[in-house]
Amino acid sequence: MTALVLGFGLLLTGCAQSAPATEQSTTSATSTTAQQGTQAQALTTSDTWAKAAETGMSAAFGKLHNSADYPVELHQVTDAQGDEIQLHEMAGSGQDMSMKQIEGDLVIAPGAEVELAPGGNHLMFMDLKEPLVAAQTITLNLEFSDGSSTTVDFPIRNFDGAKEKYDEHAGH
Amino acid sequence: MSTQGTSIPRRLLLGSTAAAAAGGLLTGFGAGTLRSAQATTQIPASELGYRSFYGQYQSGIIDAQQEHAVFIGWDMRWREGSKDQSKKQQVQALLQMISDDAARLMSGRGVLADTEPEMAQPPSELTLTVGLGQSLLDVIGQGTVGSMPAFANDELEKQYQQSDLLIQFCSQDPTVLHHAVRAVSKNLRQLTTQRFVQTGFMRPMPGADTFRNLFGQVDGVNNPADQAREQAVFGEGGWIANGTTLALRRFEMDLDRWDEVDVTGRDFALGRRQSDGSPLSGTSVNDPVDLTAENELGLPSIAANAHVALAKPSHGGETIHRRGYNFDDGQHAGLLFASFQSDPRSSFIPVQHRLAAADALNTWLKPVGSALYAILPGVDEGGYLGQQLFS
Ligand code: HEM
Ligand SMILES: [Cu+2]
Numbered sequence: 001m002t003a004l005v006l007g008f009g010l011l012l013t014g015c016a017q018s019a020p021a022t023e024q025s026t027t028s029a030t031s032t033t034a035q036q037g038t039q040a041q042a043l044t045t046s047d048t049w050a051k052a053a054e055t056g057m058s059a060a061f062g063k064l065h066n067s068a069d070y071p072v073e074l075h076q077v078t079d080a081q082g083d084e085i086q087l088h089e090m091a092g093s094g095q096d097m098s099m100k101q102i103e104g105d106l107v108i109a110p111g112a113e114v115e116l117a118p119g120g121n122h123l124m125f126m127d128l129k130e131p132l133v134a135a136q137t138i139t140l141n142l143e144f145s146d147g148s149s150t151t152v153d154f155p156i157r158n159f160d161g162a163k164e165k166y167d168e169h170a171g172h
Numbered sequence: 173m174s175t176q177g178t179s180i181p182r183r184l185l186l187g188s189t190a191a192a193a194a195g196g197l198l199t200g201f202g203a204g205t206l207r208s209a210q211a212t213t214q215i216p217a218s219e220l221g222y223r224s225f226y227g228q229y230q231s232g233i234i235d236a237q238q239e240h241a242v243f244i245g246w247d248m249r250w251r252e253g254s255k256d257q258s259k260k261q262q263v264q265a266l267l268q269m270i271s272d273d274a275a276r277l278m279s280g281r282g283v284l285a286d287t288e289p290e291m292a293q294p295p296s297e298l299t300l301t302v303g304l305g306q307s308l309l310d311v312i313g314q315g316t317v318g319s320m321p322a323f324a325n326d327e328l329e330k331q332y333q334q335s336d337l338l339i340q341f342c343s344q345d346p347t348v349l350h351h352a353v354r355a356v357s358k359n360l361r362q363l364t365t366q367r368f369v370q371t372g373f374m375r376p377m378p379g380a381d382t383f384r385n386l387f388g389q390v391d392g393v394n395n396p397a398d399q400a401r402e403q404a405v406f407g408e409g410g411w412i413a414n415g416t417t418l419a420l421r422r423f424e425m426d427l428d429r430w431d432e433v434d435v436t437g438r439d440f441a442l443g444r445r446q447s448d449g450s451p452l453s454g455t456s457v458n459d460p461v462d463l464t465a466e467n468e469l470g471l472p473s474i475a476a477n478a479h480v481a482l483a484k485p486s487h488g489g490e491t492i493h494r495r496g497y498n499f500d501d502g503q504h505a506g507l508l509f510a511s512f513q514s515d516p517r518s519s520f521i522p523v524q525h526r527l528a529a530a531d532a533l534n535t536w537l538k539p540v541g542s543a544l545y546a547i548l549p550g551v552d553e554g555g556y557l558g559q560q561l562f563s
Contacts (some may be wrong), residue, residue: 049284053360133251134363135265151516157285158361 010063042068045107050154052134053125057126059088060123060140060154061116066108073105073145077123079138084126090164098165101125105145118161132156199239221296221344225271225278226482228414229550230557232299233512234379234401234493238342238490241350241372241497243420243508244357244366245335245543246364248308259507264562265405266363267302267467267548274300276397283355291351298343298352302557303418303545307336314561315545318413320419321521323528325539332422332541335367340418340510370422371510372497382449382457386425386505387536389447391441393457396491402522404491409515412560414549416512418470419492422499425506430536441532443478479533482526490519516544529562 048062066072077085087102097119106121108114116122123140125132132138136156143149225230248261248266273283278298280288292298309315319334337357343349357366374383382392396404398464405416430438439445439452449457453465453473463478465473474481485491492513501506513519528534548557 048282051285134361135262135269136358137265155284156270157269158282158358159285163286 011140015072016136029069037068039062039068039070039144039146040148040150041144042066042070042145043150044073045152047155048152049157050125050132052130052132052139052156053161055128058128058132059118060085060127060138061118062152063113063115065112065113069110071110072108074108074142075105075145076143078141078143079162081129083129085140086124086126087121088124089121107142118159119164136159177223178554192361221294221298222280223297223299223349224277224551224553225275225294225300227550228299229321229406229416230299230547231278232301232340232342233416233495233547234405235299237374237376237383237495238297238299238344239373239375240344240346241340241342241374241508242349242353243338243340243368243370243372243510245367246337246339247367248311248336248361249362249364252263256311260313260562262363263308263311264558266337266360267558268355268556270300271551273359274302274370274557277352277355284361286355288351288355290499291347292355294345294348296345296348297344298345298348299549300356301340301342301418302354303338303340303542303547304547304558305334305336305338307334309546310409310516310559312561314412314556315546317417317544318346320519320544321525323539323542325523325528325534325537326542327538327540328542329540331368332370332543333367334543337364338418338420338543338545369543370420370499370508373501374497377420383498385507386427386500387430387438388446389475390444390457391496392445392448392494393449394484396463400491401493403499405493405512405514406521407514409489409518411515411546412549416514416547417520418545418547419511419513419516419524420541420545421509421524421539422467423506423509424540425502425540426538427505433536440475441478441535443474443480452478475532477530477532479527479531482531483523485519485523489515490523492519492523505538512547 014157025111033169044067046063046065050059051058052058064072064074073108074087078086087106088099089102090097090099099122102121106114114121115144134156137153138156139151141149198310214329223233223235233428248259248262250262254262257441274281277300278295280293282292286292304315304317306317306319341349341352341356343352376383377390381395381397382390385391406414425499433441435446441462444451451459451461453462453475454460461474461484463472463474463476463481465486467473488521492511494509494511496510497508499506511520528539531537549560551557551559
């Protein structure tokens with residue numbers, strides 16, 4: 001399952017036409033809080049998106065890349081509307097998968113990339129305070145174990161998948 | 173969330189090594205890059221079929237016509253209680269999303285949230301060309317394209333009439349095209365309702381910009397080429413610099429009654445020969461349409477009400493660039509007429525009025541769809557379609 005999820009990240013190809021700036025890879029360079037040598041500084045992201053939803057739960061995905069020679073440890077995620085956002089992983093196998101909170105931080109090894117994708121690790125909105133409306137963008141604040149932080153734009157898209165079961169009691 | 177350092181947190185460590193170990197599916201992130209780099213060095217980009225999303229103009233307008241097309245019209249579904257300013261923002265967000273989708277799909281990548289990104293490869297000259305109806309220009313508060321007037325003989329069906337938004341999808345590969353259409357349509361769900369999906373096909377004749385339409389005629393001969401084409405489409409009189417307009421009309425053909433017409437009658441109605449497309453005023457396809465030429469009897473070679481006689485621009489400003497497609501929806505077959513022109517009021521509209529009033533081909537044609545769109549200017553890298561309208 002993990003391999004499948006990561007495989008999604010390899011669907012790059014051919015001609016290098018990048019996406020418009022509004023939805024381009026957000027790098028920590030745009031962050032005001034990022035400082036040289038911080039974890040926020042080391043993070044680059046691409047293909048970030050969040051699943052549209054009016055209420056309740058939703059999730060956010062994308063590729064997180066660590067361009068530094070030290071680990072990046074994603075500690076906490078927040079947004080301007082004050083949603084509770086957890087770091088989730090999937091447990092179980094086949095049709096019988098459920099998600100639970102990751103224990104500790106989400107660690108990205110030096111030079112490595114972590115893919116957050118439906119059916120795999122993701123950022124979980126536990127109970128939306130405002131709808132996530134398709135075509136709009138939500139900005140998330142990513143905080144790291146060294147206290148640095150950066151903001152990343154997540155364009156909102158319709159998505160029928162990512163209906164994973166949530167195991168309330170796991171991982172707490 | 174457990175704090176860092178309490179007991180031994182089971183950290184989630186994923187990286188290229190972990191990924192490689194996780195299954196034979198892949199061999200690390202470098203592999204994908206290598207594969208694509210090889211592909212591009214060995215095969216020229218044109219053969220891989222990439223048309224640029226970025227540029228002065230949108231693709232899919234004056235570039236070579238692809239064999240398959242889908243024109244989709246959508247109407248906006250505003251969020252409940254939307255005020256004017258919020259509607260404008262909804263259109264802006266929609267155009268940003270469509271720009272992102274188009275840039276990804278045309279470069280052979282899936283859109284965000286794509287469930288079948290593999291199907292985007294190779295894009296096979298995929299283009300997405302985006303236009304807005306006057307209704308959306310009004311919401312934005314800038315730009316005038318106007319609406320399509322009524323023409324004599326129109327028998328319009330509601331579903332084929334003006335929509336708020338239009339995307340012309342074209343590709344050489346109908347499977348790639350299907351994926352692109354579906355990916356974009358999924359993204360537009362809830363934001364829009366679909367008014368029409370009009371699918372078309374054509375096959376260029378060897379070495380030419382022409383194709384056989386479903387009457388059997390050679391179509392596209394006297395389309396403007398090169399600079400004349402660019403001038404007709406993007407020249408002065410346009411609604412915005414580097415933008416243009418699209419006239420989209422759906423003509424059903426009465427092929428059963430066309431069957432009853434012998435070839436002389438057919439050629440007479442068009443003013444050109446079905447056999448090789450040559451004008452009745454000449455002998456080969458590229459001979460000029462000469463309305464003063466006479467036959468042995470001293471009568472005009474091309475009748476005054478022949479299609480080409482009436483369609484021929486009466487002056488340069490009437491020139492349009494036709495980029496239409498054949499269609500067969502299982503019930504009806506015909507021509508999905510599509511033309512680009514900088515100012516429809518001085519070109520497409522007067523020509524269509526002339527044809528609607530007297531064209532000999534009208535006997536076998538039924539216009540059921542009609543709409544006019546403002547085609548947005550091209551986009552620079554980092555920008556989005558329609559950006560000029562929001563500044
Ligand atoms: C189902 C409807 C139509 C059919 C089957 C049709 C077919 C053709 C054919 C076979 C030609 C001759 C080859 C060529 O020069 O391309 C032609 C020419 C042309 N048609 Fe049409 N056409 C249709 C509708 C229209 C409409 C609605 C317009 C514009 C309002 C139009 C404008 C023209 C023009 C401008 C030419 C070139 C005339 C010249 O300068 O020689 N056609 N059409
Ligand atoms: Cu979750």
